[in-house]
Amino acid sequence: MMQFWELMKKVLTSKYLALAFRLYIGGIFIYASMNKINYTAEFSESIASYQLVPYWSVNLLAIVMPWAELICGILLITGIRSKSATAALGIMLTIFSVAISFSLLRDIPIGCGCFSSVEETMSWTTLLRDVVWLAMSVHIYFFDSALQLDRGFPILLKDI
Amino acid sequence: MEPAIADLHEALSSARKIQEELDRRVFHLQTLSDLNSELSTSIRTEELLQSFLLVTMGALGVSQGFALVYDRETRGVRTAVRGLELAGELSADAVERLLYKSFEASENRSLAAMSVTAITVPPEVFAEAGIQIEAKAGVMYVIDQRSLGIILMGPTITGGAPRPEEKELLFAHTASFMVFLKNARSFETIQALNDDLVRRNEELRRTIAELTEAKHTIAMFEVARARIRSLVQRELQHVGRVNLLDLGLICLLATVLGVLFNFASPQSLTLLPETLFRPSSTPIDAVAAKSLLDSGKAVLVDARPQELYAQKHIKGAINVPSALFDIVHMMKLGNLEEEELIIVYGRTISKLYDEEVAYRLRQRDHENVKVLAGGLRAWESLSYQVE
Structure with a gap:
């Protein structure tokens, strides 16, 4: 029994599991940003439908947020500044989860606008999905150390 | 002799x-x-x-x-x-x-x-x-x-x-x-020895000049090396921890790229909503609106998206979402007289749907367009009928 728990602990804290999560979350965010970048007007409608941010900031968020997702996704996949990128994605996922929770609690019948504007009305499953992604981000934050480009700096320093 | x-x-x-x-x-x-x-x-x-x-x-x-x-x-x-x-x-x-x-x-x-x-x-x-x-x-x-x-x-x-x-x-x-x-x-x-000596002397002079130049170059490389080392060391300190500067840079880069892309995109958005810069429509309070609607002297328009309309709306309101304005206007308001009063409602913290639809109605030559002050909430507070 002890061996099982030790094995579980080893697997759950593995840097390779964190790497897999990192690539997955990075890919998800890159994919999610594509549609939003191309259809900014629709994304601004999605943001507005949450009824959480003042109306003057909606367009600005619709323009900037997809690019932040894309940049963080790329940084996460390449392993450059992955800690900061994970933190940024974690913050975004927390905001998304809170927004979805508010909408569900206020019973606002909207799609989540996570990937495209034409989506099923969001539900508690949508929130669960975001929470799982948030948990993955937390795992990446604490256990990720494999295949990071900027960890090559010590080798570079030795060469210099 | x-x-x-x-x-x-x-x-x-x-x-x-x-x-x-x-x-x-x-x-x-x-x-x-x-x-x-x-x-x-x-x-x-x-x-x-x-x-x-x-x-x-x-x-x-x-x-x-x-x-x-x-x-x-x-x-x-x-x-x-x-x-x-x-x-x-x-x-x-x-x-x-x-x-x-x-x-x-x-x-x-x-x-x-x-x-x-x-x-x-x-x-x-x-x-x-x-x-x-x-x-x-x-x-x-x-x-x-x-x-x-x-x-x-x-x-x-x-x-x-x-x-x-x-x-x-x-x-x-x-x-x-x-x-x-x-x-x-x-x-x-x-x-010949002397010539050779002169030649060697010249070579020596050239070699000394080259060595001096090389010494300067090496000194320059040493400075560059020290700079790169300090840069890499500084970078190393950032690796493996969250850096506020990184977060700031991500935000800055996203803003710059987003604004530039939006500027070049054919479907570009204005950075701030256009309703912010337009004059507000004439408001009408819920009591007056109710009276006019009951006497058939006004048409009530719900400007919100279809999902919100379906969830709850003022009884008798016609749903004209701004996203589908052209087609819905043609279908539902096409026969309306230009001077007939249209009362528009529907706004949230994030979007002034009523102002947007009122503006577009005015563009379609509807001269008498008013916005319901307080919207659906004011209507409900007076216990008027919703469905």
């Missing part, structure tokens, strides 16, 4: 011969002195050869002369001729063959340094080397292991061969010539 006179005549004749011989010797000594004077004015091998040949030919009274110096180390051939033409340039191989045959034909077959020996080489040997000379006297001389040569003298002006004492004179001239030649060779060697 007569025998005494005969003896005197004989003595006189003998004295004259001795006098002639002495004169000749004096002349020879004079030419040797002239030769030394002449040779002492030059330190160049070619000039020495020419001067030697000229003075010696004059001293011996010959019409043809040939002098050769050969450098075995560099295989260099230098010649001087008078009274004859060479068939062409003498090659080193031809000279070596000539010297070998001369050595074979020499009297004492010696290669000792500073030695002179008489040679009797058949004329065809010279002819074979391209030297058309009727040699009546010849010597081979060796200055050292490196330099040696031959000197040939043609017939005298009277057509005969030089006499033995003149051949001795040739030896003496050659010996003297060798001394000067040796000095010239030494001078040339010194000059």
Whole structure:
């Protein structure tokens, strides 16, 4: 029994599991940003439908947020500044989860606008999905150390 | 008496011969002195050869002369001729063959340094080397292991061969010539060494300049290396932890890229909503609106998206979402008179749907468009009917 728990602990804290999560979350965010970048007007409608941010900031968020997702996704996949990128994605996922929770609690019948504007009305499953992604981000934050480009700096320093 | 006179005549004749011989010797000594004077004015091998040949030919009274110096180390051939033409340039191989045959034909077959020996080489040997000379006297001389040569003298002006004492004179001239030649060779060697030294000095100067330049470059690289090291070390400190600067950079980059892309995109958005810059529509309170609607003097429009309308709306309101304005207007409000009152409602914290639809209605020539003050909430607070 002890061996099982030790094995579980080893697997759950593995840097390779964190790497897999990192690539997955990075890919998800890159994919999610594509549609939003191309259809900014629709994304601004999605943001507005949450009824959480003042109306003057909606367009600005619709323009900037997809690019932040894309940049963080790329940084996460390449392993450059992955800690900061994970933190940024974690913050975004927390905001998304809170927004979805508010909408569900206020019973606002909207799609989540996570990937495209034409989506099923969001539900508690949508929130669960975001929470799982948030948990993955937390795992990446604490256990990720494999295949990071900027960890090559010590080798570079030795060469210099 | 007569025998005494005969003896005197004989003595006189003998004295004259001795006098002639002495004169000749004096002349020879004079030419040797002239030769030394002449040779002492030059330190160049070619000039020495020419001067030697000229003075010696004059001293011996010959019409043809040939002098050769050969450098075995560099295989260099230098010649001087008078009274004859060479068939062409003498090659080193031809000279070596000539010297070998001369050595074979020499009297004492010696290669000792500073030695002179008489040679009797058949004329065809010279002819074979391209030297058309009727040699009546010849010597081979060796200055050292490196330099040696031959000197040939043609017939005298009277057509005969030089006499033995003149051949001795040739030896003496050659010996003297060798001394000067040796000095010239030494001078040339010194000059060559000097030239080499100058060249090396120049190379050294260039090398020092290059080294100085390299030193500057290395110093520059050292500075660059230190900078890169500090940069990398600073980067290393950032790896593995969250950096506020990174988050700031991500935000900044996203803003710059987003704004630039939006600016270039055909479906670009304004950074701030256009309703912010338009004058507000005329408001109408819920009580007045209810009264007008009940009396059929106004049309009520719900400007919110279809999902929100479906969830709850004022009874009798027509849903005209701004996203589908054109098609819905044509279908539901197409027959409306332009002066008829339209009351629009529906706004959230994030979007002024009512202002947007009211603006677009005014653009469609609806002159009398008002916005319900307080919207659905004000309507509900008065307990008016919703569905």
